[in-house]
Amino acid sequence: MEPNPLPRLACPGVVAGSADRPVLVGSRCTCCGEIYFPAAQGCTRCCASEMTAHELGAEGRLWSWTIQGFQPKAPYAGGEAEHAFQPYGVGYVEMPSGVKVESRLTVADPERLEIGMPMRLTLIAYRQVAGEAPVHTYAFAPAA
Template sequence: MSGSLHLPAGVLSARFENKQTLSFVERTTPPPVLLAPHLLRLQDGAWSLMGSRCVACGELYFPRARGCTRCSGTELDDTALGHSGRLWSWTIQGFRPKPPYDGSSADGGEAGFQPYGVGYVQLESGLKVESRLTVADPARLRIGMPMRLTLEAYRHLPGGEAVHTFAFEPVPDSTPS
């Protein structure tokens, strides 16, 4: 499957690199449908994960939190957590998750399931975030490799429009040979 998904004018566009992964290039029309829009923000032409930072002690949270577990503070500000980091740990999900984490049975059900990577990415701030990975080939993943945030089709609406979630992909030229 090849093609382009056009996003708001003046930002970036996204190109389908394979059946499910988007890479950003140049933008022009409607934004993608997001599974959890509160987790992402378009900032300076790139998607960023959104979390919170405790005003009192600076502790970071993803997703956003209402209270700080470090100092018991209750004043937390929304904060962009960034879009890059390093792969801290990973595994390959070899079976279809149970609802509501299974995407959609309309996308091929059990027969259409493809194993996918899941990992922890340590962001530049030091915060570790659990995420889908765009790579499911163990030979292409290694602890410590640079990763960047992207969007990935998670399921499709009845009319066929893709609903996207965030995922991390290896930075080009960083995969093991």
């Protein structure tokens, strides 16, 4: 069976794989090996400029988190009416390489979020506006 293709993404350059098995893509410095998310144009560690694409994987551990309690102004493009805004989780997830990825979280309940908990990559429709295709972004969900 063919894997489901990736949906419409706000950030097509940072996600690879399929809708069922997305992976994050960053870059790696060919000179010193430092890994970046998202892909960097140059290495801020050793000042080299040659980078190659690097897959960061799809699993990590929650490194820090917050709940976005108010609707952000533009350039936020969630598209919902002010009264329909629902707080959402945001966190950093530490990937196996040690790089921390800032990400939307699928959970916005403080009781269900704890630093160190295992997280798994998924895709969420962050923009759902009548008459247009939903726009997705990467997000992390509790893995357990």
